[in-house]
Amino acid sequence: MDMTITEKILAAHARKEKVQPGENVWVDVDVLMTHDVCGPGTIGIFKEQFGKGAKVWDRKKVVIIPDHYIFTSDTHANRNIDILREFVAEQDLPHYYDVGTEDYKGVCHLALAQEGHNRPGEVLFGTDSHTCTSGAFGMFATGIGNTDAAFILGTGKLWVKVPESMRFEFTGEFPSYIMAKDIILQVIGDIGVDGATYRTMEWTGSAIMKFSMEERMTLCNMAIEGGGKNAVIEADDTTFEYVKRRTDRPYTVYHSDPDANYFFKKTYNAADMEPIVAKPHSPDNKALVKDCTDVKIDRSYIGSCTGGKLTDFLAAAKLLNGKKVAVDTFIVPATVEVEKDLQQEKLDGKSLMDIFKNSGCHIGDASCAACLGGPQDTFGRTHGTEVVVSTTNRNFPGRMGSKQSEVYLASPYTVAASALTGHITDPREFFQ
Amino acid sequence: MKHIIEGKAYVLGDDIDTDQIIPAEHLVYSLSDPEEKKNYGKFALSGVPTENAGLPDGGKVFVSEGKHESEYSIIVGGKNFGCGSSREHAPACLQIAGIQAVVAESYARIFYRNSVDGGFLIPFETQSNLTNETKTGDELSIDVEKETFTNKTTGKTHTMKSLGEIIEIIRAGNIFEYARQSGLIQPSETLNSP
Numbered sequence: 293m294d295m296t297i298t299e300k301i302l303a304a305h306a307r308k309e310k311v312q313p314g315e316n317v318w319v320d321v322d323v324l325m326t327h328d329v330c331g332p333g334t335i336g337i338f339k340e341q342f343g344k345g346a347k348v349w350d351r352k353k354v355v356i357i358p359d360h361y362i363f364t365s366d367t368h369a370n371r372n373i374d375i376l377r378e379f380v381a382e383q384d385l386p387h388y389y390d391v392g393t394e395d396y397k398g399v400c401h402l403a404l405a406q407e408g409h410n411r412p413g414e415v416l417f418g419t420d421s422h423t424c425t426s427g428a429f430g431m432f433a434t435g436i437g438n439t440d441a442a443f444i445l446g447t448g449k450l451w452v453k454v455p456e457s458m459r460f461e462f463t464g465e466f467p468s469y470i471m472a473k474d475i476i477l478q479v480i481g482d483i484g485v486d487g488a489t490y491r492t493m494e495w496t497g498s499a500i501m502k503f504s505m506e507e508r509m510t511l512c513n514m515a516i517e518g519g520g521k522n523a524v525i526e527a528d529d530t531t532f533e534y535v536k537r538r539t540d541r542p543y544t545v546y547h548s549d550p551d552a553n554y555f556f557k558k559t560y561n562a563a564d565m566e567p568i569v570a571k572p573h574s575p576d577n578k579a580l581v582k583d584c585t586d587v588k589i590d591r592s593y594i595g596s597c598t599g600g601k602l603t604d605f606l607a608a609a610k611l612l613n614g615k616k617v618a619v620d621t622f623i624v625p626a627t628v629e630v631e632k633d634l635q636q637e638k639l640d641g642k643s644l645m646d647i648f649k650n651s652g653c654h655i656g657d658a659s660c661a662a663c664l665g666g667p668q669d670t671f672g673r674t675h676g677t678e679v680v681v682s683t684t685n686r687n688f689p690g691r692m693g694s695k696q697s698e699v700y701l702a703s704p705y706t707v708a709a710s711a712l713t714g715h716i717t718d719p720r721e722f723f724q
Numbered sequence: 725m726k727h728i729i730e731g732k733a734y735v736l737g738d739d740i741d742t743d744q745i746i747p748a749e750h751l752v753y754s755l756s757d758p759e760e761k762k763n764y765g766k767f768a769l770s771g772v773p774t775e776n777a778g779l780p781d782g783g784k785v786f787v788s789e790g791k792h793e794s795e796y797s798i799i800v801g802g803k804n805f806g807c808g809s810s811r812e813h814a815p816a817c818l819q820i821a822g823i824q825a826v827v828a829e830s831y832a833r834i835f836y837r838n839s840v841d842g843g844f845l846i847p848f849e850t851q852s853n854l855t856n857e858t859k860t861g862d863e864l865s866i867d868v869e870k871e872t873f874t875n876k877t878t879g880k881t882h883t884m885k886s887l888g889e890i891i892e893i894i895r896a897g898n899i900f901e902y903a904r905q906s907g908l909i910q911p912s913e914t915l916n917s918p
């Protein structure tokens with residue numbers, strides 16, 4: 293056998309011995325995830341195509357997580373939630389995390405992991421481009437549109453062109469001030485925003501395997517910013533440990549064969565990595581943080597599926613502890629679980645929440661918030677010419693609201709260090 | 725499927741992302757309600773910075789104030805067209821605004837899939853970047869079967885990259901029709917009752 297993990301997972305789900313990159317195969321779907329922005333459209337197409345009384349192919353395999361536009365007075369956005377509720381009731385779907393109830397979770401990609409829907413070896417499609425995040429669990433996960441999602445709802449299948457794989461290896465150990473965000477910005481800067489189009493980004497090497505599940509998710513999350521179809525990291529003890537705490541469903545573990553074919557291979561020395569930013573208006577507009585220290589900022593933002601997990605806030609709190617921020621700083625936990633952790637996790641006897649409040653940060657409710665701009669009253673949304681340094685994943689024009697604002701993407705360490713000084717700042721300055 | 729697509733060109737640059745095609749704040753309208761759906765046409769390409777809107781000069785309005793349909797029918801783009809989010813609203817809003825085809829050097833994967841599987845528009849790939857030799861407002865003609873692109877204003881014709889097996893889905897109309905015609909969906913699953 294000479295297949296990559298991705299090829300093995302797709303072959304198994306296409307009920308074939310072997311698949312080749314470039315081949316189109318129909319795969320059986322294990323999980324379909326949708327949210328409040330694309331769910332209503334998906335449901336609409338499903339009914340139009342399969343009939344008003346149609347039932348979904350498998351009610352236990354559908355996961356619906358409202359997270360994008362939920363704390364808003366926008367009536368259209370709220371109507372979307374009503375459509376989801378009605379569909380969930382009609383189809384009797386067990387995995388729905390309704391807003392305004394105890395079941396509410398927050399940003400779908402982290403919620404999938406925390407609620408045990410990410411399992412090694414499975415195939416997961418989601419109506420959100422950052423569905424590639426789940427590849428951190430050694431599974432095949434990718435984003436699709438409403439039509440494809442509606443097709444899955446009715447049939448449990450979808451066609452996939454088997455992607456070629458690109459292998460990124462990091463040997464040795466990362467310096468303490470380097471986070472997964474620096475690594476993904478480095479790699480996207482190297483390959484460009486279309487460098488992995490139609491392909492898999494496979495991460496490996498001792499430095500990568502030392503990352504926690506949250507850091508692995510950050511790495512896989514932004515594969516789409518390199519154009520990637522999916523990202524994948526082999527499941528190991530770190531994965532098994534995380535999954536065990538979330539679900540007892542059985543799963544299959546796949547490894548890439550030593551003689552598997554790769555479209556591209558690159559090995560980096562982990563110790564050489566430096567803090568990176570992506571300058572406006574593209575995630576591949578790479579620069580060293582230390583070369584951007586003349587950039588004055590108006591705001592810093594820590595949140596989203598990329599940079600709003602517990603690990604991200606622990607990093608930020610380490611730097612903000614006992615100090616005051618110099619610019620407006622927005623803290624948005626990705627999920628309710630992270631929000632709770634902010635109360636419970638302590639640093640020097642203080643909760644992370646208290647550290648953030650004492651340093652003068654604004655704290656929002658668990659959701660996507662201003663990561664994608666959104667309705668006018670969205671927490672942290674830009675409205676003018678703000679210069680923002682952010683832990684999110686996209687800095688396209690207007691992504692955080694205003695077309696005139698400028699967004700620099702960076703790690704939580706860099707964002708926190710910059711919040712303290714009011715200009716882009718290398719976190720190493722705060723690391724002794 | 726039309727064999728010949730004709731109309732005026734609207735030219736854009738590289739890396740036109742889905743936030744530029746349809747800004748996130750507009751993703752709330754219903755796509756099933758024929759009236760409300762028009763909003764997507766109205767705001768199509770409204771996120772493109774003015775200087776890049778309608779190259780080479782920029783500043784060309786894609787959909788005029790108060791309208792939901794554009795005077796342009798074909799978009800000519802550079803590389804990585806449609807990158808960013810998975811929102812199907814992106815190809816949908818272009819279709820609602822009257823766009824029948826996009827001709828670009830390369831595409832982001834999800835936009836490409838959505839365009840074809842949903843039957844919104846035909847995403848043609850070119851052998852080279854045509855944004856330098858096409859001006860917004862040029863009269864274009866595309867022969868879908870022959871996969872050729874003609875700029876009637878300049879008189880130049882180019883052969884585009886082959887659509888490959890994707891043409892089957894385009895011919896059928898969308899992924900559902902394709903699946904029905906090729907027997908992938910059983911008759912019991914095709915109760916497309918009105």
Ligand code: SF4
Nearest residue numbers: 399596597660663664
């Ligand atoms: S946090 Fe941002 S990137 Fe993540 S799912 Fe929400 S909008 Fe998308």
